[in-house]
Amino acid sequence: MKKFINDPTNLTAELLEGMALAYPQKIKLESEKMICRAKSKSADKVALVTLGGSGHEPALQGWVGDGMLDISVVGDIFAAPGPPKVLEAFQMVKRNAGILLVTLNHAGDVMSADMAKQMTEAEGITVKEIITTEEIRPSADEKGRGLVGCMFVYKIAGAAAEKGMNLDEVYRIGDKVNKNMAGIAVLSEIATHPSTGGECGEMGEDEMEICAGQHGEGGGVRMPMKSAKETAELLSGKIVEKLGLTSGDEILLMVNGSGKTTLMEMLISFRDAAKFFEAKGIKVVRGETGEFLTVQEAAGYQLMALKFDAETKALWDAPCDTPYYTVA
Amino acid sequence: MSTFDKTTFIQMLKLAEAKIEEEHDALSKLDAITGDGDHGITIQRTMKAVGQALNEGADKPLGDLLKTVAMKVMMCDGGSTSPLLGSYFLGLASGAVADELTAEQTGALFQAGLDNFFKTSKAQLGDKTMMDALRPATEVLVKTLNDSGDIPAAFSAAAAAAAQGAEKAKDYIAKFGRARTMGERAIGQYDPGAMSISHIFRGFAEAIN
Numbered sequence: 196m197k198k199f200i201n202d203p204t205n206l207t208a209e210l211l212e213g214m215a216l217a218y219p220q221k222i223k224l225e226s227e228k229m230i231c232r233a234k235s236k237s238a239d240k241v242a243l244v245t246l247g248g249s250g251h252e253p254a255l256q257g258w259v260g261d262g263m264l265d266i267s268v269v270g271d272i273f274a275a276p277g278p279p280k281v282l283e284a285f286q287m288v289k290r291n292a293g294i295l296l297v298t299l300n301h302a303g304d305v306m307s308a309d310m311a312k313q314m315t316e317a318e319g320i321t322v323k324e325i326i327t328t329e330e331i332r333p334s335a336d337e338k339g340r341g342l343v344g345c346m347f348v349y350k351i352a353g354a355a356a357e358k359g360m361n362l363d364e365v366y367r368i369g370d371k372v373n374k375n376m377a378g379i380a381v382l383s384e385i386a387t388h389p390s391t392g393g394e395c396g397e398m399g400e401d402e403m404e405i406c407a408g409q410h411g412e413g414g415g416v417r418m419p420m421k422s423a424k425e426t427a428e429l430l431s432g433k434i435v436e437k438l439g440l441t442s443g444d445e446i447l448l449m450v451n452g453s454g455k456t457t458l459m460e461m462l463i464s465f466r467d468a469a470k471f472f473e474a475k476g477i478k479v480v481r482g483e484t485g486e487f488l489t490v491q492e493a494a495g496y497q498l499m500a501l502k503f504d505a506e507t508k509a510l511w512d513a514p515c516d517t518p519y520y521t522v523a
Numbered sequence: 524m525s526t527f528d529k530t531t532f533i534q535m536l537k538l539a540e541a542k543i544e545e546e547h548d549a550l551s552k553l554d555a556i557t558g559d560g561d562h563g564i565t566i567q568r569t570m571k572a573v574g575q576a577l578n579e580g581a582d583k584p585l586g587d588l589l590k591t592v593a594m595k596v597m598m599c600d601g602g603s604t605s606p607l608l609g610s611y612f613l614g615l616a617s618g619a620v621a622d623e624l625t626a627e628q629t630g631a632l633f634q635a636g637l638d639n640f641f642k643t644s645k646a647q648l649g650d651k652t653m654m655d656a657l658r659p660a661t662e663v664l665v666k667t668l669n670d671s672g673d674i675p676a677a678f679s680a681a682a683a684a685a686a687q688g689a690e691k692a693k694d695y696i697a698k699f700g701r702a703r704t705m706g707e708r709a710i711g712q713y714d715p716g717a718m719s720i721s722h723i724f725r726g727f728a729e730a731i732n
Contacts, residue, residue, distance in 0.1 A: 228600070248600070269600075270602070271564075271568075271601075272564075273561055273602070274565055274600045274602040275600065275601075275602045275603065275605075276600050277596075277597045277600055277601065277605045277606070277609070278597050278606055278609070279598050301602075302603045302700045303601070303602030303604075303605075306606040306643060307606055310609075310610075310643065332704070337704070340704075388551075388555075388560045391548075391560065391561065393552065393560050394560065395555060395559050396555055396559075396560070397555075408701075408704060410558075410559035412558050412705075414701075414704025414706065415704070
């Protein structure tokens with residue numbers, strides 16, 4: 196392993212410290228492994244909390260700030276934070292307006308969130324939870340994992356909270372985003388686990404995998420490596436099918452690089468995906484390309500789409516100011 | 524030996540911690556096949572927290588000591604490992620009625636651990652998880668303790684049942700965790716969680732014998 200790191204057991208603490216030092220006007224490292232806004236939101240607005248492992252930078256804590264998250268509770272590399280820390284976050288932002296918790300569908304995260312919610316009920320703190328499940332799986336009856344689509348929920352539900360909507364409304368909007376988004380990951384090279392230096396899986400030289408998730412845990416469909424166009428069309432076709440998109444629909448489309456894939460490849464892939472949608476009369480009205488949720492130096496990307504309506508589109512365009520996503 | 528006491532249990536947990544320390548690299552390698560390659564680190568971190576809590580709370584009564592262990596374990600960032608084992612230790616804590624226990628009470632202690640583990644884990648036997656080692660180990664332990672009252676023999680039998688359970692889990696499809704999406708490709712691969720439980724019970728058995 197050839198990485199610019201110090202102590203492999205202290206990676207998370209050091210990267211969070213780095214992020215807080217780089218963006219002091221936006222975020223602060225509140226207690227150990229908890230990133231909060233530099234200036235807290237007024238208490239009459241719903242607070243947004245999320246949790247998840249590190250090693251996916253800038254996700255998830257890179258989106259703490261005005262218009263998006265209030266707190267990100269961070270675990271260690273690829274590992275969910277323990278329930279007491281999630282409870283601590285709830286206690287920090289507890290308010291009459293309530294808390295929206297956004298959890299990505301991964302066993303550890305769901306379990307930690309669940310235990311923290313149980314502990315919270317005894318304290319009279321109101322928490323509503325959205326579990327993101329937008330990943331497209333090879334079989335339709337299998338529940339998907341949470342991929343980079345959580346960012347759409349943070350952005351849109353976060354904007355709703357910022358406007359002063361109540362918890363039921365913020366939840367309704369967040370839930371609508373969750374149900375109207377779909378994404379799929381393609382992987383062509385496996386990441387190295389930065390703590391162990393070991394490979395997170397194995398992948399053949401001329402192979403790629405779709406429905407690959409975001410840790411190298413496998414479980415997708417392996418096939419010979421394809422061109423950008425073939426791959427983007429394959430993935431886009433599955434999104435069209437999953438969301439039931441038809442001519443006239445408006446979408447937000449994201450190509451999220453996994454770490455090793457270059458912006459050049461992402462742009463080419465975006466072009467091919469966008470043309471595929473446009474050819475079906477589906478309008479790509481907003482787009483994003485870049486690294487939002489990475490998996491160390493894994494190669495590949497997640498193609499993510501959200502079917503807009505007027506409400507979600509307006510909230511997507513609303514201002515926000517976080518370290519890694521800003522709308523003026 | 525006719526009773527089971529706090530000092531013995533502390534020694535058992537410490538040997539379990541040492542077993543995990545020896546095995547964590549191998550466990551991460553197993554996890555790389557069906558998961559994300561870090562189970563060894565998370566279980567190592569979890570068992571280190573157990574060891575620390577035991578050192579810090581050694582003067583407490585067994586029930587309080589086990590509660591301290593449970594809280595420390597849940598504070599770890601162990602993915603699903605920390606809530607699962609945290610629940611297990613909370614269950615053990617609720618079963619620790621005294622610092623010295625009869626054979627039957629020892630059985631009840633470990634049964635309480637398993638019962639509380641069930642509350643957090645939704646897994647059934649055969650789902651290729653920790654459950655595949657923990658449940659048979661506990662069942663054999665409780666039965667032997669109730670039938671013969673031979674505490675060291677009961678832990679040896681439990682360790683054997685855990686090892687057998689972890690071995691059988693190789694043939695299963697995973698229903699939980701990161702390996703869930705592997706489908707039939709998980710068949711023939713060890714479940715690192717079940718293996719960890721087997722190592723822990725091996726530590727218990729060696730310490731008490």
